[in-house]
Amino acid sequence: MASIRQRGKNSWTVIFQTGEGTPRQQIWESGYTKNEAKARKAQIEFEEARGIKIHAINEEHYGNLNKTKTIAQEKKKSRELVSVDKQSIEKIKNSDNSLLLKPFMEEFIRIYGAKKWGESHYYSTISLLENYVYGYWKNIPISEFTVRAIDEYYTWLVTECTAASSNGLVTPNTANDIHKTMRCAFNKALQWQYIESNPFLNATVPEHKSKIRPALTPSEIEKVLDYTDNPNDYDLFLIHCAINLAFAGSMRGGEIGALQWSDIVDPQRRILYICKSINRVNKEALAKVSKTEIYYTFPSYSPRTKTIIVLKNTKEDSGSDRNVYLPAAVYDKLMHLRQMQEKLKEEYGNDCFFDHGMIICQENGKPIMTEHLNKRFQKVLNEIGVKPKRGNEQYVFHSIRSTATTYKLRISGGDIKAVQGENGQKDATMVTHQYSRILDEDRSRISDIMEEQFYGKKDKVADKELMQTVMDNPELLTQFKKSVDMMNSASKI
Numbered sequence: 316m317a318s319i320r321q322r323g324k325n326s327w328t329v330i331f332q333t334g335e336g337t338p339r340q341q342i343w344e345s346g347y348t349k350n351e352a353k354a355r356k357a358q359i360e361f362e363e364a365r366g367i368k369i370h371a372i373n374e375e376h377y378g379n380l381n382k383t384k385t386i387a388q389e390k391k392k393s394r395e396l397v398s399v400d401k402q403s404i405e406k407i408k409n410s411d412n413s414l415l416l417k418p419f420m421e422e423f424i425r426i427y428g429a430k431k432w433g434e435s436h437y438y439s440t441i442s443l444l445e446n447y448v449y450g451y452w453k454n455i456p457i458s459e460f461t462v463r464a465i466d467e468y469y470t471w472l473v474t475e476c477t478a479a480s481s482n483g484l485v486t487p488n489t490a491n492d493i494h495k496t497m498r499c500a501f502n503k504a505l506q507w508q509y510i511e512s513n514p515f516l517n518a519t520v521p522e523h524k525s526k527i528r529p530a531l532t533p534s535e536i537e538k539v540l541d542y543t544d545n546p547n548d549y550d551l552f553l554i555h556c557a558i559n560l561a562f563a564g565s566m567r568g569g570e571i572g573a574l575q576w577s578d579i580v581d582p583q584r585r586i587l588y589i590c591k592s593i594n595r596v597n598k599e600a601l602a603k604v605s606k607t608e609i610y611y612t613f614p615s616y617s618p619r620t621k622t623i624i625v626l627k628n629t630k631e632d633s634g635s636d637r638n639v640y641l642p643a644a645v646y647d648k649l650m651h652l653r654q655m656q657e658k659l660k661e662e663y664g665n666d667c668f669f670d671h672g673m674i675i676c677q678e679n680g681k682p683i684m685t686e687h688l689n690k691r692f693q694k695v696l697n698e699i700g701v702k703p704k705r706g707n708e709q710y711v712f713h714s715i716r717s718t719a720t721t722y723k724l725r726i727s728g729g730d731i732k733a734v735q736g737e738n739g740q741k742d743a744t745m746v747t748h749q750y751s752r753i754l755d756e757d758r759s760r761i762s763d764i765m766e767e768q769f770y771g772k773k774d775k776v777a778d779k780e781l782m783q784t785v786m787d788n789p790e791l792l793t794q795f796k797k798s799v800d801m802m803n804s805a806s807k808i
Contacts, residue, residue: 317359319352327352331359333369363508413456414509417449423500429604433627438600443493446479447472457501458510465518469494473521487523494520529708530717535701536562539692542699549655549678554691556645556652557675561715564639565723568685568712569593573626574674576653580638585646587639591626593682598623613671613682624682649674656680688712 317331328345329352347355359369428437451468452460472485472493498515505513531539536558543555560566560574569592580588591610598621601609611626629635641649652674659678660668669680676683692712696702701710 316363317356319347319349319356321349329355329359331356331369413458416452416455416457419457419504419509420444420448420500423503427499427503432604434596434600434604435594437604438597439492440496441600442479443489443496447476447485447489447493448497457504460501460510460514462514462517465514469519469521487521490521491523494518529710529714530721531701531710531714533718533722536715536718538699538701539695543695546651546655549659550691552648552652552655553675553683554688554695556648557688557712558692558715559645559648560641560675561712562719562722563642563645565716565719566639567592567716568688570635571675572673572683572685572688575672576674577672578674579649585641585643587641588637589629589639590636591628592635593624593684594627595622595624595684597621601625611671614669616681624684685712 317329320328320330322328322345325348326345327347327349328343329347330341330343332341344355362369424437424440428440432440451471469490472490473487474484476485477483478485478489494515498513501510501513501515504510539558540555543551543558545551545555557571560571561568564587566589570589572593573591574587578588578590580586601623608628609625610628613624613626615623656676660670660680663679667679671680671682673680673682689712692715693710696710
């Protein structure tokens with residue numbers, strides 16, 4: 316670290332240490348204005364944090380240098396550095412010039428997040444920091460974060476802090492998202508030598524549970540499909556086809572909305588190639604991240620909005636890229652849907668039909684987002700009398716995929732790897748999570764079957780044998796009646 320000291324009316328000195336080991340040599344550089352001294356100090360700390368060897372420029376310590384010329388050059392270099400890397404240097408704001416949280420996080424996001432995150436994660440992280448982090452840790456240097464202070468912060472989050480999107484408190488899941496971001500950021504701060512240890516590694520995160528989507532029963536899915544199978548009603552038949560794709564192809568809502576007719580890569584074998592998803596993204600976030608690969612950008616139907624709809628390529632290592640083999644019945648329904656769209660195209664005309672080649676689209680060809688599929692699906696559930704909730708969890712369009720996972724695990728005899736490939740998941744964790752629930756249900760059903768077919772049968776056999784014994788020995792019945800009468804008399808005394 317460096318410091319500055321006034322040595323005259325308009326003269327300031329920069330004081331720092333150089334060299335390795337102990338003791339280190341203390342250097343005094345004089346002849347700066349106050350602003351120049353601040354710039355030089357910032358430069359020294361900037362270079363020191365990055366492991367760059369610091370060279371003093373004062374001839375008092377380094378021989379017969381042209382002091383005036385060298386200092387002038389260094390002053391220029393310092394000013395240029397402040398200008399070029401202003402975001403890194405002007406983060407030093409409080410009284411003792413320690414690095415504050417917000418400037419550090421901005422540097423972390425610019426250097427790391429913009430390269431590693433997709434635009435959705437980028438935008439959500441910015442929102443989390445603005446809503447829940449910066450206000451609490453205002454004016455606190457990152458070097459002063461402690462495990463105890465972080466634990467107190469998490470307690471405050473889930474017991475006192477109101478969520479930005481509702482009137483309720485911040486959920487443990489949100490606190491966990493914040494923790495993951497901060498832990499990653501402070502790991503970088505450690506690597507960049509801003510801090511000596513990462514306090515978030517030992518912090519106690521509020522207990523949270525990952526959501527398990529409620530799955531409909533196959534009979535409920537069948538009921539929904541029967542109701543929507545109306546080839547004369549485009550809206551109903553559209554959701555019918557979307558549900559079939561989600562169930563038969565284990566497809567996500569975003570993958571279904573991104574499907575184009577060109578994705579049918581093998582009509583003979585009825586193969587769909589899944590390689591993209593549809594998303595509504597923040598325009599500003601999209602401009603700042605480098606991770607996202609955009610396949611197609613839809614025209615902005617409302618220019619004033621801050622978002623835009625895009626087709627994104629899925630991550631190559633995510634496991635989402637895959638071939639989906641459609642049953643013949645599902646493929647035939649898609650072909651009928653295509654015929655319906657061709658008729659609509661003629662009715663609307665080229666000027667009013669937005670032909671993007673989408674399989675699942677609105678009547679006028681505009682894309683359909685997952686939230687639209689949710690609304691249409693829940694409307695159908697209400698119309699056919701299926702309760703929209705199971706427990707505290709509401710059915711959403713993604714619940715169909717959960718049902719498909721359950722069904723395919725059962726018919727495959729628990730072949731987790733095969734179902735994982737069908738679902739387009741990177742690892743089997745989500746499948747096994749679903750599988751554990753199925754096993755619990757099956758174990759319960761086995762218990763019921765044993766009760767009915769073994770223990771229940773045993774009781775029935777015993778009852779049958781008792782009745783036969785009484786029929787063969789009538790005196791036993793008379794004796795039993797006398798015993799009952801005696802017990803009743805005793806109870807009245």
